[in-house]
Every structure is written in structure tokens, then in C-alpha cells.
Amino acid sequence: MRAxxxxxxxxxxxxxxxxxxxxxxxxxxGKDQPPAKAGGVDKAPPxxxxxxxxxxxxxxxxxxPIDLETALRLAGAENxxxxxxxxxxxxxxxxxxxxxxxILPNLNVGTNYDSHTGTLQQSNGNILKVDRDSLYLxxxxxxxxxxxxxIPGLNYNLNVGVAWYGFLSTRQRVTTAGAVADAARNDVLxxxxxxxxxxxxxxxxxxxxxxxxxxxxxxxxxxxxxxxTGQGRRADADxxxxxLRKRDIELTQAEADILLATARLxxxxxxxxxxxxxxxxxxxxxxxxxxxxxxxxxxxxxxLMQRPELAARRSEVQQMLYELSLARVLPFSPNVILGFSAxxxxxxxxxxxxxxxxxxxxxxxxxxxxxxxxxSRTDFDVVVFWTFRNLGVxxxxxxxxxxxxxxQTRLREMETINLVRSxxxxxxxxxxxxxxxxxxxxxxxRSSTEAFSEDLTxxxxxxxxxxxxxxxxxxxxxxxxxxxxxxxxxxxxxxQLWVSLGxxxxxxxxxxxxxxxxxxxxxxxxxxxRVMPMPRVLPLPVKP
Numbered sequence: 255m256r257a258x259x260x261x262x263x264x265x266x267x268x269x270x271x272x273x274x275x276x277x278x279x280x281x282x283x284g285k286d287q288p289p290a291k292a293g294g295v296d297k298a299p300p301x302x303x304x305x306x307x308x309x310x311x312x313x314x315x316x317x318x319p320i321d322l323e324t325a326l327r328l329a330g331a332e333n334x335x336x337x338x339x340x341x342x343x344x345x346x347x348x349x350x351x352x353x354x355x356x357i358l359p360n361l362n363v364g365t366n367y368d369s370h371t372g373t374l375q376q377s378n379g380n381i382l383k384v385d386r387d388s389l390y391l392x393x394x395x396x397x398x399x400x401x402x403x404x405i406p407g408l409n410y411n412l413n414v415g416v417a418w419y420g421f422l423s424t425r426q427r428v429t430t431a432g433a434v435a436d437a438a439r440n441d442v443l444x445x446x447x448x449x450x451x452x453x454x455x456x457x458x459x460x461x462x463x464x465x466x467x468x469x470x471x472x473x474x475x476x477x478x479x480x481x482x483t484g485q486g487r488r489a490d491a492d493x494x495x496x497x498l499r500k501r502d503i504e505l506t507q508a509e510a511d512i513l514l515a516t517a518r519l520x521x522x523x524x525x526x527x528x529x530x531x532x533x534x535x536x537x538x539x540x541x542x543x544x545x546x547x548x549x550x551x552x553x554x555x556x557x558l559m560q561r562p563e564l565a566a567r568r569s570e571v572q573q574m575l576y577e578l579s580l581a582r583v584l585p586f587s588p589n590v591i592l593g594f595s596a597x598x599x600x601x602x603x604x605x606x607x608x609x610x611x612x613x614x615x616x617x618x619x620x621x622x623x624x625x626x627x628x629x630s631r632t633d634f635d636v637v638v639f640w641t642f643r644n645l646g647v648x649x650x651x652x653x654x655x656x657x658x659x660x661x662q663t664r665l666r667e668m669e670t671i672n673l674v675r676s677x678x679x680x681x682x683x684x685x686x687x688x689x690x691x692x693x694x695x696x697x698x699x700r701s702s703t704e705a706f707s708e709d710l711t712x713x714x715x716x717x718x719x720x721x722x723x724x725x726x727x728x729x730x731x732x733x734x735x736x737x738x739x740x741x742x743x744x745x746x747x748x749x750q751l752w753v754s755l756g757x758x759x760x761x762x763x764x765x766x767x768x769x770x771x772x773x774x775x776x777x778x779x780x781x782x783x784r785v786m787p788m789p790r791v792l793p794l795p796v797k798p
Contacts, residue, residue: 596633
């Protein structure tokens with residue numbers, strides 16, 4: 255009986271052991287449970303491969319350091335757009351000099367020879383058959399027959415109104431060209447500043463990418479060690495490895511962004527795009543060019559006074575007003591032609607070269623050569639006349655066209671004013687927003703750094719999940735990039751605001767220091783007489 259009971263007990267224990275084994279095998283392993291054993295024999299997972307080295311760099315080994323001041327100097331001396339704008343000033347100045355030189359006469363020096371064979375008609379209608387020739391030499395040319403010198407030696411040929419208002423218009427053209435050149439300079443220098451900040455951004459993102467990759471390497475190493483020793487899941491190691499590959503991609507992309515920013519900056523500086531530029535700034539810090547307490551209405555007033563685009567528009571309006579005044583006075587403005595010639599004139603004809611000569615009025619026989627000697631000759635001509643174009647209808651059309659151009663330039667001036675005010679308002683809003691974002695981004699970096707450090711400490715102590723550390727690493731990398739971008743965008747907004755104001759001088763932006771920022775005196779002086787200390791001086795050698 256006892257033997258039978260022992261047999262049933264052994265059978266029941268065997269069935270219970272099998273059931274428990276099946277139940278344990280069916281349950282998924284927990285987070286702290288080691289992997290199941292197959293066949294009762296421990297099989298360690300295959301070892302993880304070693305952490306890969308950083309990806310190869312695409313940056314050239316040779317680099318040239320540069321700072322913002324050097325970049326601005328190079329742009330001012332080598333940028334083709336600035337050089338082209340300056341040449342337009344030279345052209346406008348030359349045209350102005352040409353308009354001012356209208357007060358001086360034209361000087362013509364030359365000679366002419368005239369030969370005639372055949373018949374001529376005298377003023378009384380008599381027809382003569384004569385062969386003659388003449389020669390003129392001196393100031394002017396085209397002296398033929400008994401007429402005046404057709405091309406005077408000193409010659410005025412101008413309209414008084416056209417000359418005067420033309421000079422005033424060309425003077426405004428010089429002013430316009432100078433203002434346009436200033437606007438082009440501001441635009442180029444702004445693009446250089448933005449290009450330099452883009453280069454700073456790219457260098458900063460590369461530094462952040464290197465730091466993020468270093469931390470990703472440590473995380474991938476820890477998860478790989480845990481997976482190889484059986485203390486962690488292989489899936490966590492794979493996630494960390496994928497995160498490391500993403501950091502490698504970010505590092506390569508940051509280097510590509512550096513090359514792109516360098517190429518764009520080299521284009522502005524007229525340098526070889528293969529030149530590797532590296533900013534010497536060790537840190538990216540906010541650079542407030544425009545003081546914060548200045549309200550927006552005051553900034554708008556400063557821009558209206560300082561922007562060269564508005565100065566160019568005002569000069570164009572003044573030029574169109576001069577052209578309108580010219581169109582109105584043109585019918586009453588005289589055309590003046592003055593001519594003065596002096597030279598030697600001589601000649602002869604067949605009627606005075608016969609051997610017997612000719613009988614003059616006194617009855618004497620006169621003989622002379624066919625071509626006489628050159629004798630002095632002086633001609634002075636003055637012509638003044640007024641012109642009514644197309645019986646005055648053409649003058650009315652000119653006045654209407656000039657008046658329309660004046661209205662067009664004033665509308666373009668209003669359009670430019672609206673554009674300037676919009677640029678100032680947008681830049682001011684960007685500066686205010688970026689300034690507040692800097693503080694938030696800084697706090698985000700601090701919080702994400704503390705979170706990553708805490709999660710990394712926990713996983714090193716065998717607590718927590720690797721997935722939490724990976725997520726903290728992602729948040730930390732993203733917050734670093736956002737912090738860098740916020741500072742760079744703040745500096746870009748400051749540059750844009752300063753240029754949108756017309757690059758005003760420092761005294762236009764100076765403001766008194768607020769009373770709450772003035773430090774109190776350190777030592778309180780009591781009233782009463784005081785002994786002033788004697789200043790210390792260096793001993794000087796004294797001659798005996």
C-alpha cells in the first residue's frame with residue numbers, strides 16, 4: 255500500500271514539474287530576467303562588434319582663419335557689386351562735369367580748300383563763267399566764297415533753359431548714384447554678416463555634432479556591453495547603434511554645411527570657392543547692436559532719416575521736378591548760337607589772272623596772280639531764336655509727361671517708405687522674439703543635460719531602461735542645436751535691424767543709463783573740508 259502511494263506521488267510530482275516548466279517557458283522574460291536556457295545548457299549571445307570609428311571628414315586640411323571685420327574689409331575692397339556701384343558714381347560725376355562745361359565754348363581749329371569750275375550767278379542775275387579757288391586756315395573751317403565761316407572757331411550752341419536745368423538734374427543724378435551705392439554697400443555688408451553668421455552656425459553645429467557623437471558612442475558601448483554579458487536586451491543595443499549612426503550622419507551634414515557656407519562667403523568676398531575659411535570666434539554669443547530700450551516708433555523715425563534708399567528716392571523726385579520746370583520754361587528759353595573765327599584767307603580766279611589784267615574804277619590797269627597771298631580774316635556771328643515745338647502742342651505734351659514722371663517718382667518714394675517701415679518692424683519683432691527665446695533655450699539645455707546625466711548614471715548602475723537614455727540624448731542634442739540657432743538668429747536679426755535703420759551712427763542710438771542700473775556709491779562722503787592726495791609721479795633725473 256505504501257509502495258503504491260509512493261508511485262502515485264512520484265507520477266503526480268512529475269506531471270506538476272512538467273506543467274510548471276511549460277508555464278515558465280510560455281511567459282515572456284521580464285526586464286530583470288535573464289534569457290531562457292535552451293536544453294538546460296547556458297548559451298551566451300554572440301559578442302557585439304566594436305564601436306565604429308567616426309566617419310571620414312570632407313573638410314580640406316588647409317584652412318584660413320577669418321573674422322567679421324576682415325570679411326567686411328574684403329567685401330568693401332573686392333565685391334563686384336560695390337565696385338560697380340562706385341563706377342556708376344564716377345559716371346554720374348562725369349556727366350555732371352559735362353553739364354557744367356556747357357558754359358565754355360567749343361574750340362574748332364582747321365582749314366578748308368575750295369575749288370570751283372563753271373558758271374556762277376551774281377546777285378544781280380548776271381551769269382559768269384569763272385574758275386576760282388580759295389584757302390582758309392585758322393580758327394574754324396568751311397569758309398567758302400563771300401559767306402561767313404560755316405564752322406566757327408569758338409562756338410556756342412545751346413539752349414539757356416536746357417543748360418541750366420540739365421546741370422541741376424545731373425547734380426541730382428550724382429546724389430542718387432551715391433545713395434544707390436550706399437544702399438548696395440549696406441546690402442552687401444548685410445549679406446557678408448549673414449554669411450559669416452551662417453559659417454559660425456555651421457562650425458557650431460559641427461562642434462555640437464562631435465559632442466553628441468561622443469555621448470552616443472558611450473551609450474552604444476554601455477548597451478553593447480550589457481547585451482554581450484546578458485544583462486541587457488540586444489534590441490536596446492541596436493537602438494543605441496542606430497542613434498550613433500544618426501550622429502554620424504549629422505556630423506557629415508555639419509561638415510557639408512561648413513563647405514556651403516564657405517562657398518557663399520567666398521562669393522561675396524570675391525575669393526576662390528575652394529578656399530577653406532574658418533571663423534576665429536571661439537564662442538557664439540549674443541551681439542546686441544541696437545539698444546533694447548529704443549521703442550519701435552523712434553526706430554521708424556531713425557530709418558526714415560538714415561536709409562540711403564529713401565535718400566535716392568528723394569533725389570529722384572527732385573530731379574523730376576527740375577525736368578518739369580524745364581518743360582514749362584522751354585518755349586520761353588532762347589536758343590543762342592555764337593561764333594567767332596579768325597584766320598588767313600586767300601584765293602583767286604581766272605577773271606583776274608589774264609596777262610592784260612583788268613581796269614579798276616580809276617582807269618588803272620591792275621595785274622594780279624591767280625591765287626593771292628593769305629590775308630587776315632575775322633568773323634563774329636550771333637544768332638538768337640525761340641522754338642515752339644509743333645506750334646506749342648509738343649511743349650504741352652512734354653509738360654504732361656514730366657508731370658507724370660514726378661507723380662511716379664513720388665509713388666515709388668511712398669512705396670519705398672512702406673518697405674523700409676515694414677523691414678524695421680519685422681526686424682524689431684524678430685529681435686524681441688529671439689531675445690526671449692535665448693533664455694528658454696538655455697533653460698532647455700540645462701534641463702536636458704541634467705536629465706541625460708541622471709539617466710546615464712542610472713543605466714550605469716543597472717537601473718532604468720536604455721530607451722530612456724536614448725530619448726534623453728535626443729532631447730539634449732535637439733536642445734543644443736536650438737540654443738545655437740536661437741543665438742545665431744538673434745545676431746542675424748540684430749544685423750538686419752541695424753541695416754534696416756540705415757546703419758545709423760552710435761550717437762543716434764545712444765540712450766541714458768536707466769536709474770535702476772546705476773550702482774550706488776560705495777563710500778558715503780561726509781560734508782566738510784577734505785585733503786586731496788598728491789598724485790604720484792615718476793622720479794625724473796635732475797642735472798647737477
